Amino acid sequence: MFEAAELGRKVSREEFDALAPDLRTELLDLQQQLRGADFPVVIVFAGVDGAGKNETVNLLNEWMDPRWIVTRAYGPPSDEERERPEYWRFWRDLPPKGKIGMFLSSWYHHPFVSHAMGETSPAEMDEDLARIVRFEKTLADEGALILKFWMHLSEKAQKKRLKKLEEDPLTKWQVSETDWKHFKLYDKFVGAAERLIMKTSKGHAQWHIVEGADPRYRYSVVLSTVRDAIVRHLETRAVARKVAAEMKEVPAKKAKPAALGGQPSILSSLDMTSSISGDDYNRVLQECRGRLSTLHRQAKQQGVSTVLVFEGWDAAGKGGTIRRLTNALNARDYQVIPIAAPTEEERAQHYLWRFWRHLARSGRVTIFDRSWYGRVLVERVEGFCSEEAWRRAYGEITDFEDQLVRAGTVLCKFWLHITPEEQLARFNQRGEIEYKKWKLTDEDWRNREKWGDYEAAVNDMVEKTSTSMAPWTLVEANDKPFARVKVLTTVCDALEAALKGKKS
Incomplete structure (x- = not known):
């Protein structure tokens, strides 16, 4: 795999000086075009120690406008990141649309080094x-251009390079004991690199293997590849926007009702007569709050x-349920995140970005009033995203949640269901009570008219993401x-199970 990168290719100073002015001008021009583009550029640099990754990143920042470049290099996770x-730290640092993000020691570093070291x-x-x-x-499907340079x-060139860096007082700091330790395991690192590239070089994110011995050759290859890729992606996205615009002119097919082929839907199987008496409610609610308070304190101690x-229908009682739940918690330990239409900053990122950024540190409680499921509910029904996008989102969402749970997070998802008749009664009640009038909007009435479409979307959501x-x-x-008692009991049971699992 690396034979072609060991040919000792070089670019003379004269050749590089001849191509540099035009190449730099083209990159700056493309960067200005990018500022109005509907996608970010993500550039990953990885490879052998001493192969010129840092120098190449520095040159890109020097030749282009660094105000529109996000540069990130990662070391061991901080306490906050762990x-x-x-x-979380990679999602947090992703560039918005119109900007370039350059990443060193990125999401590839730990899998690569751990395997090469035999861990x-x-x-x-x-x-x-x-x-x-x-x-x-996930990033590429939302339009991101991903470039990866290895x-x-x-082995001979790496040894020469490390020694040269060590001999220069100005660059000596760049070589560490770890670099020499890795050098002694050169063959193992090459084997791990071959496996990494083979498994992760995909059409949407291909690896470009670059010989790093000669800096001018390295710069020429990387910068021209970046230029060409941005040009192609700008053209591809322009075509995609044109096709999307033409598709919008074609009348969309009406969504089918939730119950297909005479089969009952998931929601229709619920017993909507379920209730609890007033005396039992007051007693059980206090018991649940006490239990939740105790369990959360234990969870906080254990991180x-x-x-x-x-999630749920308008007027289903999400806010009231959340208030009963937070009443049992210390206000310092929870955060309620109300999700509305994305802000301008959020629209410039992948739709999952705003949810990743709100994840709290260990021991805390994050409550989402509406969530990432908006992609497969309101965005699907209202046509705010394409059918391809919301169908793809089921897998993206389950992967996101899988990462949360594998990191030790207790994740509970609630759909609060009411009947159309109960919703109408609550809407009318809200209109009559002064301090509740603000809750009732024109959008609530519009959503009610699409009850069948939303119910179909909810059933698909539950089926595909539970x-x-x-x-x-x-x-x-x-x-x-x-509903309040069921939610609190479910949260308590989930916390209790997680704490028992941590002890065993």
Whole structure:
């Protein structure tokens, strides 16, 4: 695989000086075009120690406008980063649309080094790499241009390069004991690199292997590849926008009702007469609050995070249920995230970005009032995204939730269900009570007219995203007290199970 990168290719100073002015001008011009583009550029640099990754990143920042470039290099996770899922810090740093992000020691570093050092098996490495492929595919499917450069040196060239850096007082700091330790395991690192590239070089995110011995050759290859890729992607996205615009002019087919072929839907199987008496409610509610308070304090001590997702019909009682739940918690330990239409900053990112950024440190509770499921509910029904996008989102969402749970997060998802008749009664009540009038909007009435479309979307959502690791809890919410008790009991049971699992 690396034979072609060990040919000792060079570019003379005269050749480089001749091509540099035009290449730099083209890159700057493309960067200005990117500022109005509907996609970000993600550039990953990896490879052999001493192969010129840092120098190449520096040159790109020098030749282009660094105000529109995000440069990130990662070391061992900080305390703040260790208390969140592994990919939190990568999602946090992704460039918005119109900008370029350059990443050193990125999501590839740990799987690569761990395997080369013999700390992980091939199967474990493959599992890590499969997660990377899904991550990059998620970004690419939303339009991101992903470029990956593997900077390679032969064993002889690497030794020469490290020694040269050590001999210069100005660059000596760049060589560490770890670099020499890795050099002694050169063959193992090359084997791990071959496996990494083979498993993760995909059509949407291909690896470019670059010989790193001669800096001018390295710069020429990387910068011209970046230029050509951006040009192609700008053209591809322009065509895609044109096709999308033409498709919008074609009348969309009406969504079918939720119950297909005479079969009952998931929601229609719920017993909507479920209720609890007033005396029992007051007693059980206090018991649940006391239990939740105790369990959360234990979870905080053990660093167990909790994420609660509330979805449901308008007027289903999400807000009231959340208030009963947070009443049992310390205000310092939870955050309620109300999700509305994305802001301008959020629209410039992948739709999952705003949810990743809100994940709290270990021991805290994050409550989402509406969530990432908007992609397969309101965005699907209202046509805010393409059918391809919302169908793809089921897999993206389950992968996101899988990462949360594998990181030790307790994840509970609730759909609060009411009947159309109960919703109408609550709407009318809201219109009569002064302090509740603000809750009732024209949008609520419009959504009600699309009840069948939304019910079909909810049934698909539950069917496709209720997994063993992150199941949905469907809550019969015609009776508000019953719904509140069911939610609190479910959260308590989930925390209790997680704490027992941590002890065993």
